[in-house]
Amino acid sequence: xxxxxxxxxxxxxxxxxxxxxxxxxxxxxxxxxxxxxxxxxxxxxxxxxxxxxxxxxxxxxxxxxxxxxxxxxxxxxxxxxxxxxxxxxxxxxxxxxxxxxxxxxxxxxxxxxxxxxxxxxxxxxxxxxxxxxxxxxxxxxxxxxxxxxxxxxxxxxxxxxxxxxxxxxxxxxxxxxxxxxxxxxxxxxxxxxxxxxxxxxxxxxxxxxxxxxxxxxxxxxxxxxxxxxxxxxxxxxxxxxxxxxxxxxxxxxxxxxxxxxxxxxxxxxxxxxxxxxxxxxxxxxxxxxxxxxxxxxxxxxxxxxxxx
Numbered sequence: 001x002x003x004x005x006x007x008x009x010x011x012x013x014x015x016x017x018x019x020x021x022x023x024x025x026x027x028x029x030x031x032x033x034x035x036x037x038x039x040x041x042x043x044x045x046x047x048x049x050x051x052x053x054x055x056x057x058x059x060x061x062x063x064x065x066x067x068x069x070x071x072x073x074x075x076x077x078x079x080x081x082x083x084x085x086x087x088x089x090x091x092x093x094x095x096x097x098x099x100x101x102x103x104x105x106x107x108x109x110x111x112x113x114x115x116x117x118x119x120x121x122x123x124x125x126x127x128x129x130x131x132x133x134x135x136x137x138x139x140x141x142x143x144x145x146x147x148x149x150x151x152x153x154x155x156x157x158x159x160x161x162x163x164x165x166x167x168x169x170x171x172x173x174x175x176x177x178x179x180x181x182x183x184x185x186x187x188x189x190x191x192x193x194x195x196x197x198x199x200x201x202x203x204x205x206x207x208x209x210x211x212x213x214x215x216x217x218x219x220x221x222x223x224x225x226x227x228x229x230x231x232x233x234x235x236x237x238x239x240x241x242x243x244x245x246x247x248x249x250x251x252x253x254x255x256x257x258x259x260x261x262x263x264x265x266x267x268x269x270x271x272x273x274x275x276x277x278x279x280x281x282x283x284x285x286x287x288x289x290x291x292x293x294x295x296x297x298x299x300x301x302x303x304x305x306x307x308x
Contacts (some may be wrong), residue, residue: 022252087203092242095151098147103158103182111257113154124152137181163205164190166197166224178203198227217255217267218243232277239270240287246277257282 096115113131114125126144133142138158145153157273162176164184173181174189179201184190196205204227212219221237228234231251235243246253253276257263260282275283 060300079093093150093152094146096154098154098156101139101158102158104136104156108136109133109154109156128274137179161190161193163193163209165205166194166195167199167201172200172202174205176206186261194222195224196227197224198230200230201227211251212254215258216249217258217264218254221267237267237270239267240272241267241270242273242275242287244275244277246279249279250276254280256280 009099010073015088036230056108084194093115095111096110098109112135113129114132115183130142133139133154139156140159141157144157145155147153149194152243159175159179159181161173161181163174163179165174171186171188173193174196175181194209195203196208198200205225208225209219213223218235218237221241223236223238225233225235232247233245237243243254243257257274271287273285273287275285
């Protein structure tokens with residue numbers, strides 16, 4: 001196989017047409033006679049052999065459209081000459097190029113193609129190859145295009161990192177569907193991405209982030225959001241404010257919080273825990289140990305109206 005651009009040269013593929021795979025001796029003799037007829041015979045003989053090969057390839061190709069690729073693969077495995085003749089007829093799979101991959105290793109894509117199993121386009125199982133490539137963590141989709149006569153172009157569309165997810169001590173990059181893309185270290189430079197933690201947080205993170213779009217004063221300050229019991233969120237803001245959201249109706253609760261007079265001033269004071277879990281109520285307490293003289297939880301009005 002010849003490398004083209006960001007392509008790949010499959011070991012031994014450049015000489016496969018001259019050296020068909022090892023099979024029974026009678027088959028080798030048969031293919032040897034065919035090859036000699038093509039190699040050293042008259043132009044008429046070569047034309048006839050190519051015509052026969054082309055007819056065989058067309059028949060198998062029609063079968064591929066009329067049936068599933070698994071049956072075609074079974075047929076070419078049972079009759080290896082089909083792949084051999086397909087190569088002679090110009091259906092050989094000799095060059096592969098890969099485009100669009102920035103993070104996914106090209107070697108992973110080539111391995112997923114399983115080119116050792118396919119010598120020609122007739123035996124290449126595109127559906128299975130697509131499924132294997134799209135199973136790679138960063139790959140969102142892949143498309144194939146044949147470039148005549150013997151080249152396969154593989155175009156990959158990769159997923160985008162949406163957030164950092166913490167589960168226990170492990171950190172991972174996730175996309176907006178909650179798919180884990182790759183593990184990362186704590187020191188990795190992803191400060192521009194929102195952070196989420198807890199079991200079930202990866203799958204729900206994009207929904208919370210979209211809901212917070214309507215509450216920019218909170219979203220812009222958010223350092224992280226933690227999922228509890230796979231039911232509710234707690235938001236940690238950069239001014240030491242923690243907001244406990246209810247199991248449902250989080251956006252309504254946040255809207256009620258933001259409607260209080262002096263909300264921006266209150267947010268700037270910081271060091272506060274705001275509990276919105278009780279429907280229709282806002283409970284506020286300092287984000288520190290409550291002293292013996294403290295009266296405990298207070299209303300938000302008390303906090304907002306305090307001097308300074």
